[in-house]
Amino acid sequence: MGDAIDNSETTAMDSDTDLEMHPDTLPRTDQEANDGSLGMCDIDVHAPLPVDKVIEESGPNDFSKSKLLQSQDDIGIQLLCNAAADHDLDVRYHRNLIFEVFDERRRVVFRQNSPENSAVYSYCARKKHIAKQMLAEQGIPVPSGNIFREYESALRFFIQSGAVVTVKPADGNAGHGVTSGVSSEAEFSDAWEFAKKESRDIIVEQNIFGEDIRIIVVGGKAEAAYVRIPASVTGDGVHSVRELVAQKNAIRRLNPGLRIDPIKRFDLLERDGISLDYIPEPGDTLQLTSVANASAGGETVQVFDYLDQEILELAERGAKCFPGLVQVGVDLIYTSPDQWQPGLPRGYIIEVNSNPGICDTVFPSYGRSIDVPGKLVSHMFSDAGAQFSRKLPKSTVSLAEPYRYERFGRVFGKGNTRQAALIKQAAYALNLEVKQVAGELFRLTGDNGSCLFHNGMPDRVRMITRKVTRNREWMSTVLPKNSEYAAGQDTQLNRFRLFVVGGKLVSALHVYTSGDRGGLLRREVGDLVHPSIQTVLDKTLSAIFDPMSVGIEFWVGDISSDLSQQPWEVRDAVCNPNLFWHHFPSEGGGRDVAKALVSSVFDEVDFTDIPRVCARFVIRGHVQGVGFRRWLKLISILHSTTGWVRNNQEGDESVVEAVLEGTPSAINRLYTLCHSGPKSAQVDSVDRSELPCSGKSQFSVIS
Structure with missing residues (x-):
């Protein structure tokens, strides 16, 4: 549940910007895996997560006796308030999901599940393409892709990539508008229209095949993780898909974390032309939707106990890219054994969430419960959490x-x-x-x-x-x-x-x-x-x-x-x-x-005692008669520098000469900018020499 900042608009990139797809450095498509063209028998792949084992050994968790099933309030807030009481802390509820947790030393403000989040970093997390860029700049593996506003550009990108893709809104949450496993133009068109309902900027990215995991990172440390399984039903030869969904929704209503999110999306059935009145054969499992979010009817399986340190550290590194967020939900794909290749990452972060749901850690569909609310409250009132309650x-x-x-x-x-x-x-x-x-x-x-x-x-x-x-x-x-x-x-x-x-x-x-x-x-x-x-x-x-x-x-x-x-x-x-x-x-x-x-x-x-330097620039090329002096004056003002600029003649060569005085960071930046100059200029070179500062207070254009 990210939050957008007012009056912000990011320009859509409809060309070869952002992260391009490179087939030879990505997990293989289904076809490549099936034809054995990459010699899987020679690859020592990592073992899959024991999701089926957890489901079989755990069985569906029974939370039917939980008092929270009768609550009309936000379950996450109630869990956090209960955790505060366990830590002998006081709580003051305001309104609109805002409450304070405090003692005699410290006061922490929460909005729903998240304490003291930065507005700017929350915005970055919500804008998925920005989050991906910030992750990639820190060497975090992310799916390749691009962001678009125009359908034709996006379709051309999809066709040229030749890959199975995920289509999702650039600005969204809770899986709204997301379609995965898109492989045909018809599917792409439907996915585009679905995403457009949520955002005008749409991300098209490589579909990574594997387990969809959310890892909850609190204060920089991974504390919980669960696999999200897309909504599905298993046939018994008697009941229709509609009836099987109703049975599952009845079970979901007994889970405090899932009760308000019934199964109601059926994009995969629609894609395959299967009616809700169809009666599956006994033992046949039908996946209903292409996304695994619990809000879209997915189920959660606790797998924190089975993740190795490499994946946990990947999530922690991803969360570290957003230092203004105390709690981060890191969504990643743990690549399946038949898709992974040596030298490629074992996991790809697909997005981060600044206000992740914490109910799924306490009330997983399968596997043991993990007390993330308690860990979060404990962190906020530790020495490490003191910085966020200043x-x-x-x-x-x-x-x-x-x-x-x-x-x-x-x-x-x-x-x-x-x-x-x-x-x-x-x-x-x-x-x-x-x-x-x-x-x-x-x-x-x-x-x-x-x-x-x-x-x-x-x-x-x-x-x-x-x-x-x-x-x-x-x-x-x-x-x-x-x-x-x-x-x-x-x-x-x-x-x-x-x-x-x-x-x-x-x-x-x-x-x-x-x-x-x-x-x-x-x-x-x-x-x-x-x-x-x-x-x-x-x-x-x-x-x-x-x-x-x-x-x-x-x-x-x-x-x-x-x-x-x-x-x-x-x-x-x-x-x-x-x-x-x-x-x-x-x-x-x-x-x-x-x-x-x-x-x-x-x-x-x-x-x-801010340092100041003075430098003389001699700019060569087609630099006179193109507004170079006026341009340099304006950008000098924007960089808080003083000095002068003039046209000059060195032998037969017409040059622009400038003496600029300011901080080292400003002068270095102007030196870089002068290599381009105004649009009409053609700069060949910029000679720079250092001069003593003279204390100039203004910038002058010398005729």
Whole structure:
């Protein structure tokens, strides 16, 4: 159950991007396995998982006496609350699947099954193609494939690959919209339409044959695993498929974890033209659906006791790629013996889940129960889990430094592009490395760590706050106001936008309507804010679970006077506030809130002595008369560098000469960019030499 971030859209890749299929490095198709063309008799394959043995020895688990069968509440939450009670911890339930577990030392906030999840990493997990890319970059084996928005491009890719594929929505969960084992154009068309109901971007990837396993990783350690078996029925020569399904659903209703997910999908039967009224022969097993998710009617078999260390470590490595998630459900295919080849991975991670169901570990269809809720609660209240329950310090007023590029607002683009550009500019000013990850995701890296950003939102922002601030009804009941405030006084109040980072008020804007033009204007008034604002901040941050950064919509008569003596009200709070407003107010100077945000993220880094270097570039090729100087000025601003650029002549050769001063990371990046230049340029070479810094404060284009 992943959660998407607002206003995000990843461009579909309809060509040879992402992970291409290479038949000679993938598990074999069914045909290759059957014709023996690869000499299986000479291969020492690994043993299959003893799924049938577990089913035979265990028999269907009987949970008919469980008190949770009568519960009308979320079963996972009840299991976690029971685990909290076992650990002598207190629980406070809020609403919308949100609750807190706490003792006198620590307070942990859960949303359904997951505590303290990062909003950014939850987004990455939900966007399957992004998750695959992040896994692959760390050397994790993933199925080859691609992402598409147009059917014709996807169909062409499928035909050219010549492989059996899985078709699934790029943005989805619980197996919705997924079809596996697609081998014909007709099946592909049906699978495409099924996936399109869930997402406009569709993933087409190599179908890996083997056991479908979910491994639950808590705090970096694999704690449970189960195989998911697609829904099926076994004939008795008397009952129809419909009747056999009804019998199985009756059994599912006696399992607290499966009772709300009856078998109701029959895509494989439909593919084979088999009616629900068909009566299977005795002993004949019919698989009903191509996916194995429990939500699609699948059954679960506990296999944690039978997995070797290699597979467990693969799951742990996969979970490690998402450090903002405490609990990760790692879905992988354990390749079957008749498909595996020496030198290939024994398992492929097909996706990760930021909010995996925990009922299936406690209430498996077959095999022993594993107390994942207890392990999760225990981890969160251990020394290792302390980092996820960090509470912000008491709020203060610590205004961001004045912004010095107030004349260049147009350089930063529009919409979310502005957010990312301002964060990247601040990063280069602080000598951090910037790496684009995917779409609107990028990573900042320093000597003591890194942070993943989604536009202007750092990975330290928690999913719980994101959910709360998007719920208007909830916000209307929890946001604070002065007890002196009374309805009907709205016209006496003025509107302000506060930007808070790490508990510090770094900027305050007065937002008002122009009498002449009728539009909204913004003016920075941080210097006028009365110290009593700290009470407002403390109450607001506590109400929305102490976000690392937040924009607060604050209404008060006079922000420069004691707030306890006048009516005020907090009307809104957002986790991805508009940075551009604070950098470029309508009137007066702005504040560098992006730099304040990045500095707070890297709070263990000493930014008091940031290194600066100066370099002279001589750019050769077709570089004059193509807008090179203006282009270089603009990107220099985006990288927080100063200096000058001019056209020059070296003998018979026309060149562009520039002297740039900034942090090493910024100058190195500009050196790379200058090898391409603007679109109309043709760069042959860039000569670089180092110069002493002269303390330039601006960037000039010399005629």
